[in-house]
Amino acid sequence: MTNRMIAISELPKGELTQAHFTALDGDVPAAGDGEVLLRTILMSIDAANRSWMQGATYRDAVKAGDIMPTYAICEVMESKSPKLNKGDIVASESVWAEYVTRPAHKVQKLPDIRPLSNLMSVYGIAGKTAFHGLVNVAHPIAGETVLVSAAAGSVGGYVGQIAKALGCRVVGIAGGAEKCGWVVDTLGFDACADYREPGLFKALRAVCPDGVDVYFDNVGGAVLETALAVMNERGRISCCGAISQYDTDAPTGPRNLPGLVVVKRLRMEGFIVMDFAKQDATALRALQIWVNSGQIKVFEDIVEGLDSAPAALIGLLAGENKGKRMVRVGPDP
Amino acid sequence: MTNRMIAISELPKGELTQAHFTALDGDVPAAGDGEVLLRTILMSIDAANRSWMQGATYRDAVKAGDIMPTYAICEVMESKSPKLNKGDIVASESVWAEYVTRPAHKVQKLPDIRPLSNLMSVYGIAGKTAFHGLVNVAHPIAGETVLVSAAAGSVGGYVGQIAKALGCRVVGIAGGAEKCGWVVDTLGFDACADYREPGLFKALRAVCPDGVDVYFDNVGGAVLETALAVMNERGRISCCGAISQYDTDAPTGPRNLPGLVVVKRLRMEGFIVMDFAKQDATALRALQIWVNSGQIKVFEDIVEGLDSAPAALIGLLAGENKGKRMVRVGPDP
Known part of the structure; x- marks a missing residue:
């Protein structure tokens, strides 16, 4: 053997x-x-x-x-x-x-x-990361607008579905028309913008008429820079990852940081899923309720x-x- | 007339x-x-x-x-x-x-x-900005290391003196040997690093042997990028301003954002002094106590x-x- x-x-x-x-x-x-x-x-x-x-x-x-x-x-x-x-x-x-x-x-x-x-x-790292980063870091409230990058990805898809279950308006960012359509039609997001198309800022403005209260960031880089521009005052940014910066030797920082954090009084907070191990049981119970009710699709x-x-x-x-x-x-x- | x-x-x-x-x-x-x-x-x-x-x-x-x-x-x-x-x-x-x-x-x-x-x-915007941004945004605790940029400036000088009054170890960043000496000898900071000299990262490592728990950022840009590299896990960054980015048409973002925010689970939060108007009376009372005791020099x-x-x-x-x-x-x- x-x-x-x-x-x-x-x-x-x-x-x-x-x-x-x-x-x-x-x-x-x-x-x-x-x-x-x-x-x-x-x-x-x-x-x-x-x-x-x-x-x-x-x-x-x-x-x-x-x-x-x-x-x-x-x-x-x-x-x-x-x-x-x-x-x-x-x-x-x-x-x-x-x-x-x-x-x-x-x-x-x-x-x-x-x-x-x-x-x-859903009951592993992906679902728990989505739950803790959204609920325990960003604290969204029903009626707020939640923006999620890598919305078709393992974590982003659950972030959006959890935010919908909490009563938020949910907008995704994903790459390509096919993925964006899937995020809206299958996962039930209210809208999804394609970051591969030019004009992401205008696209986000159009689908977030009340601005963005919570941004769940999986990607960093240029998409984060654009998301900062549509944030509302006192918005919260849950920093989960920076996919756009991993597969390179030349990372680029958002040019509006920390400027817009000051001007809009934003809070950016990073986390990793192990930080919230003590709240895992609470997260799993909530996820099971939403999966059983059909509010979260796996x-x-x-x-x-x-x-x-x-x-x-x-x-x-x-x-x-x-x-x-x-x-x-x-x-x- | x-x-x-x-x-x-x-x-x-x-x-x-x-x-x-x-x-x-x-x-x-x-x-x-x-x-x-x-x-x-x-x-x-x-x-x-x-x-x-x-x-x-x-x-x-x-x-x-x-x-x-x-x-x-x-x-x-x-x-x-x-x-x-x-x-x-x-x-x-x-x-x-x-x-x-x-x-x-x-x-x-x-x-x-x-x-x-x-x-x-001390009893105006400068002192109140320092107080609210340090106490109400970053929540420093006695024994923690507080790093302050523009340490000889209007806000930074009070941030450091307030942090000392709270029992923190306080390290400044300022431009030029003369200013750095003044920050230590006259304002009573524990140390001060000169950002105009090469090797700011090594200089900060040397004077912050336990890392940095709170960074009060007045400048953004390259100094923020270096400060992020010496932050401890779960550190807090109070974003007060971005002086280095104002007098230019070509702002530059820290390349380690949001990467280090995720990895170190940092919290970056912006504020402006008016956000805390309801706590102004508390701030003024504390500032008067410290001025009268000689812990804050004006x-x-x-x-x-x-x-x-x-x-x-x-x-x-x-x-x-x-x-x-x-x-x-x-x-x-």
């Missing part, structure tokens, strides 16, 4: 390509004392993966030669810890590999929700096979996914 | 110069019904004056041909309103002129504090004569003042 893995052969300068990755086959590792052997079922593919290659963030930087890190859902194949049993389904910091060993205390046992992919989308973008992981990440950075993207390495048990 | 005024002859593109202003003499205006005739005593000179020439902000844009707007302390010479009497000392939105008329209800009667210049420095930079106003503003933008800059148009009564 071999263990297939994908390593970073070289750190990217500029755009990430297939050439930065290499596949290798090794032995299935053995669990040591207090450890578990895990079989990878699903791996999360996130824009943040690319930012880890730019240097230390909220985690250590990824280096050339490392097996690519990821967040994964796995089955316990063997346990040398009293905390976990063979057959348990767990979430863990992991790597792009079929099998890994992890200390049992660093692994989180998951509730019995099927399909398991829901634990990575869309997943599952790419098959470990070897597809590099292409899945490269494609995500180019904006090709709709809904939460993940790679299936093995079947649900 | 004539009324000397200074108008903006042409809006600046790029750097502001004397050529953008012109002096003129007109008649002393007559107060209409409900109005007062005011004699200008002191005019506030602020970096924000320059930003008003860039377009609409929290007030209408200044246009070519306008008498230059200002905030002023004045004596009521004639009142056609029951609200105010001849001899009252008031603060008002005004213009660069010896005499103006204003609706009585738009004018604020001032308490009897002498010298009147204190009502423009420094004023008073330029004599209405005709000096353009040079006073141009010099302020070049960073030549220490303490609150104002122009004396006439004597205290």
